[in-house]
Amino acid sequence: MEDMIQMDRTISTQQDIKIEAKGVQVFYGDNHAIKDVDVNIADKTVTAFIGPSGCGKSTFLRCLNRMNDTIDICRVEGDILLDGEDIYDPKVDPVQLRAKVGMVFQKPNPFPKSIYDNVAYGPKIHGLARNKADLDEIVEKSLRKAALWNEVKDRLNAPGTGMSGGQQQRLCIARAIATAPEVLLMDEPCSALDPIATAQVEELIDELRQSFSVVIVTHSMQQAARVSQKTAFFHLGNLVEFDDTDKIFTNPQDSRTESYISGRIG
Amino acid sequence: MQSLTLPLLVILGLTISGYFLAKTRALQVAGGDIRKLVSLPKQHALNTVLATAIPPVAAILLFSVYNRLTEGTGSWLFTLVVIALAVTGFALSLIGIKVQTRARTFAERWILGLLIFASTIAILTTVGIVFSMLFETFNFFEQYDWKHFFFSTSWSPNFRGDSDLGIIPLLWGTLYISLIALAFAVPIGLFAAIYLSEYAGSRMRSVAKPAIEILAGIPTIVYGLFALITVGPFLRDYFASPMGLGQSASSVMTAGLVMGIMLIPFVSSLSDDIINAVPQAMRDGSFGLGATKSETIRQVVIPAALPGIVGAVLLAASRAIGETMIVVLGAGAAARLSMNPFEAMTTVTVKIVSQLTGDTDFASPETLVAFALGLTLFVITLGLNVFALYIVRKYREQYE
Ligand SMILES: Nc1ncnc2c1ncn2[C@@H]1O[C@H](COP(=O)(O)OP(=O)(O)OP(=O)(O)O)[C@@H](O)[C@H]1O
Numbered sequence: 225m226e227d228m229i230q231m232d233r234t235i236s237t238q239q240d241i242k243i244e245a246k247g248v249q250v251f252y253g254d255n256h257a258i259k260d261v262d263v264n265i266a267d268k269t270v271t272a273f274i275g276p277s278g279c280g281k282s283t284f285l286r287c288l289n290r291m292n293d294t295i296d297i298c299r300v301e302g303d304i305l306l307d308g309e310d311i312y313d314p315k316v317d318p319v320q321l322r323a324k325v326g327m328v329f330q331k332p333n334p335f336p337k338s339i340y341d342n343v344a345y346g347p348k349i350h351g352l353a354r355n356k357a358d359l360d361e362i363v364e365k366s367l368r369k370a371a372l373w374n375e376v377k378d379r380l381n382a383p384g385t386g387m388s389g390g391q392q393q394r395l396c397i398a399r400a401i402a403t404a405p406e407v408l409l410m411d412e413p414c415s416a417l418d419p420i421a422t423a424q425v426e427e428l429i430d431e432l433r434q435s436f437s438v439v440i441v442t443h444s445m446q447q448a449a450r451v452s453q454k455t456a457f458f459h460l461g462n463l464v465e466f467d468d469t470d471k472i473f474t475n476p477q478d479s480r481t482e483s484y485i486s487g488r489i490g
Numbered sequence: 491m492q493s494l495t496l497p498l499l500v501i502l503g504l505t506i507s508g509y510f511l512a513k514t515r516a517l518q519v520a521g522g523d524i525r526k527l528v529s530l531p532k533q534h535a536l537n538t539v540l541a542t543a544i545p546p547v548a549a550i551l552l553f554s555v556y557n558r559l560t561e562g563t564g565s566w567l568f569t570l571v572v573i574a575l576a577v578t579g580f581a582l583s584l585i586g587i588k589v590q591t592r593a594r595t596f597a598e599r600w601i602l603g604l605l606i607f608a609s610t611i612a613i614l615t616t617v618g619i620v621f622s623m624l625f626e627t628f629n630f631f632e633q634y635d636w637k638h639f640f641f642s643t644s645w646s647p648n649f650r651g652d653s654d655l656g657i658i659p660l661l662w663g664t665l666y667i668s669l670i671a672l673a674f675a676v677p678i679g680l681f682a683a684i685y686l687s688e689y690a691g692s693r694m695r696s697v698a699k700p701a702i703e704i705l706a707g708i709p710t711i712v713y714g715l716f717a718l719i720t721v722g723p724f725l726r727d728y729f730a731s732p733m734g735l736g737q738s739a740s741s742v743m744t745a746g747l748v749m750g751i752m753l754i755p756f757v758s759s760l761s762d763d764i765i766n767a768v769p770q771a772m773r774d775g776s777f778g779l780g781a782t783k784s785e786t787i788r789q790v791v792i793p794a795a796l797p798g799i800v801g802a803v804l805l806a807a808s809r810a811i812g813e814t815m816i817v818v819l820g821a822g823a824a825a826r827l828s829m830n831p832f833e834a835m836t837t838v839t840v841k842i843v844s845q846l847t848g849d850t851d852f853a854s855p856e857t858l859v860a861f862a863l864g865l866t867l868f869v870i871t872l873g874l875n876v877f878a879l880y881i882v883r884k885y886r887e888q889y890e
């Protein structure tokens with residue numbers, strides 16, 4: 225009986241884990257950027273990565289959808305499982321993986337196309353829309369979620385590169401959610417946004433949590449505390465502490481975490 | 491030219507002494523304390539040098555152009571004016587050295603003037619070329635009906651007079667050969683560029699790119715020989731004769747094909763640079779959405795680079811239109827208006843050469859027509875180049 229209950233628990237927690245990273249090491253040539261990191265990213269949760277600049281947050285994030293493949297000198301070791309399957313397995317097609325694990329980059333990078341085509345790009349290549357009306361709806365919904373619709377609804381044919389930095393970033397967010405990923409990786413999505421747009425994006429993140437898991441890199445402690453349920457603190461390529469957000473911010477176990485969140489290192 | 495020696499020596503002497511005098515004097519007016527000066531001593535020195543040298547040298551240049559035009563010779567008055575200019579500049583700039591003098595601003599103005607002068611020369615040369623052509627073209631149209639020139643479909647010059655000088659067969663040959671050349675060069679060059687910039691490893695790239703660019707260094711006469719002895723007979727024996735399209739080794743196809751080979755490095759090298767200039771972040775954005783490599787290239791990279799690629803193609807087109815040697819040896823010199831690509835034809839440039847070589851009498855329409863042809867060609871390529879530059883510039887503004 226006791227055993228049965230135990231088993232039940234493990235099954236339920238296993239189902240909850242979306243991405244499981246074990247012993248991940250990343251090298252850029254000789255530079256050892258990520259050192260033996262273990263992280264479990266739960267489904268339907270927001271996980272925040274915090275840590276000083278250059279500690280490897282973006283690098284680790286890029287491992288999760290194999291964007292590091294595009295960097296010649298980058299080498300990844302260890303296991304990363306998505307729904308229990310190793311994403312670095314030779315059988316896995318990184319293209320399909322990236323359709324499931326979407327990404328918003330640290331610097332906004334809209335395509336030199338119209339606003340509409342930027343958002344429609346993912347749905348088009350993945351065949352998510354059956355007809356034009358469908359596509360229009362996806363575009364509008366994504367732009368609304370990214371808090372951009374009201375600003376651009378009259379100029380959907382204007383080039384995406386001609387917008388302000390913050391608008392471009394929200395366009396990239398809209399572009400990423402239009403593809404309907406299962407996991408969304410966001411690398412400092414609000415660093416170029418004003419407080420109102422930031423609040424809207426945070427609202428979006430909270431909404432996304434209903435249906436999939438979100439990983440967000442941020443330099444703002446307040447933001448991490450506001451939007452995330454889990455927080456991972458990175459320092460010099462090591463994962464120092466990973467726990468419930470409340471616990472990290474109220475009762476950190478490691479002295480480095482405490483120094484960082486109280487503003488003494490970083 | 492004898493008369494130039496003295497003024498040049500005076501200018502040189504004043505310039506060198508002005509440099510040292512200005513430095514000393516600047517220190518002197520500051521009472522030895524360099525921090526009191528608004529401009530540094532070396533800036534005063536530079537200002538003096540420029541003020542002493544530029545006006546008389548400019549005067550010498552102007553006078554020699556003037557002398558050419560009026561066929562006069564140097565006079566003592568001219569020598570005097572030049573020396574006076576040098577001395578005035580020298581004296582004024584030295585006297586002007588005060589603590590408050592902003593010599594740096596003055597020196598920068600002189601340098602700005604120099605830069606403007608250099609760009610003016612480049613522009614004036616172009617204008618000069620156009621005018622010299624225009625002049626002779628007017629002479630031509632005084633003797634020959636312009637309607638006939640532009641609309642007659644036959645070209646048969648006759649040095650005893652009574653020639654048919656219609657540009658249409660020549661323009662047709664030019665356009666036909668250029669189109670064939672571009673039809674070969676653009677796809678091959680573009681695909682090579684895509685391979686080199688997107689797929690090739692760095693080692694492959696470092697070998698292949700220079701190898702392709704070597705093609706650009708081959709003199710066109712060598713391409714012409716290749717057309718004459720290899721490509722022409724090959725096309726005749728394996729394509730034209732079996733298909734019953736003619737027996738000529740010289741053909742539009744021969745010249746077009748070889749010219750296409752010549753243009754490949756133009757297209758590929760320029761397109762490669764342009765494709766490489768597309769930021770990596772753009773590709774990452776596309777990969778991050780789950781696009782494949784070929785989707786990324788087709789839908790993001792090429793559209794982003796397209797204006798630049800069009801510019802490269804247009805530059806290649808103006809090269810093709812101006813090419814002469816390959817045409818003479820590959821397509822022959824017979825003006826003809828025909829659709830058959832295996833027939834000998836010729837272009838505007840070849841006819842310009844043949845009208846101007848040999849026994850020429852610069853007053854007959856048969857000779858002067860060369861200038862009208864040249865001007866027409868100039869206008870066409872100028873238009874293409876302006877269009878290409880416009881597109882390339884538009885592309886440059888696209889990022890940031
Ligand atoms: N493309 C790359 N090539 C080589 N080294 C890299 C590359 N990207 C990152 N690195 C190195 O990896 C380390 C971690 O960088 P990373 O970008 O992951 O930091 P980060 O935590 O995201 O910092 P920030 O908060 O400033 O964005 C750094 O030492 C950096 O120099």
Ligand SMILES: [Mg+2]
Nearest residue numbers: 281282330411
């Ligand atoms: Mg980063």
